[in-house]
């Protein structure tokens with residue numbers, strides 16, 4: 001073993017609190033294997049998958065996001081961090097989906113045209129699946145037709161759109177306007193999300209709701225589905 005390797009931090013020997021901080025550092029440095037190892041250690045120590053996701057991964061990504069904003073990190077580094085985050089999420093995905101919840105409804109979700117950010121969208125997909133929704137993920141860079149065709153084909157209850165750029169978020173209105181023009185807007189619950197959005201924007205473009213994070217997305221979706229069922233029962 002070289003001297004360098006001798007100095008390496010052994011993740012499994014860290015106290016949990018230090019391990020989480022180390023994982024924030026490792027995510028920052030885009031260390032995929034270390035993130036996978038950290039996720040597994042936290043799970044072995046009895047952490048709930050959702051806590052691992054939010055406290056270790058999402059919290060670490062927030063630090064990356066701040067330094068990207070401030071010009072300390074650049075695209076290649078952020079991409080490495082994003083890949084490390086995805087590797088961690090891949091371990092958590094089956095665990096979050098394992099709740100055996102009854103089928104709640106079906107959601108078609110995708111990132112809008114011109115936008116390739118997909119971590120938040122993937123997280124929403126995972127959490128929705130975990131809550132019992134069936135999710136059809138359209139991936140990134142979706143034009144109007146992709147949403148509308150998939151929603152019809154899949155007989156979706158919910159259409160979800162994600163945008164992370166101020167330049168791509170207006171495209172959500174293009175999709176909703178097309179749905180209105182085709183007379184199908186009210187066939188779906190339209191949920192929108194992404195860091196630059198807010199409630200006012202969601203209202204202005206005619207979405208049913210803006211959701212600030214994946215947990216809110218699940219609660220909001222459940223709410224709307226329950227209302228839809230009540231309406232059907234009443235009608």
Ligand code: B12
Nearest residue numbers: 065069115116117118119120160162165166193194213214
């Ligand atoms: C990772 C990242 C990247 C990665 C993306 C990798 C990937 N596979 O996703 C890479 C390096 C590729 C990238 C590229 C770019 N990026 Co970028 N990126 C980020 C960063 C740091 C983190 C985003 C993220 O993953 N967050 C973590 C997730 C968990 O959070 P989230 O996405 O917000 O999702 C949550 C909620 O918003 C909500 N949600 C999200 N979607 C949906 C959908 C629905 C239906 C619902 C209900 C809820 C919901 O729930 C999610 C989970 O809780 C942000 C910084 C930031 N503060 O957001 C910049 C940021 C978004 N990027 C930015 C920029 C400028 C770019 C580039 C233009 C840079 C460049 N010069 O090339 C390109 C654009 C490429 C393109 N055409 O899309 C800017 C946008 C600025 C703006 N005002 O528009 C930001 C804000 C950074 C900054 N402050 O400058 N980026």
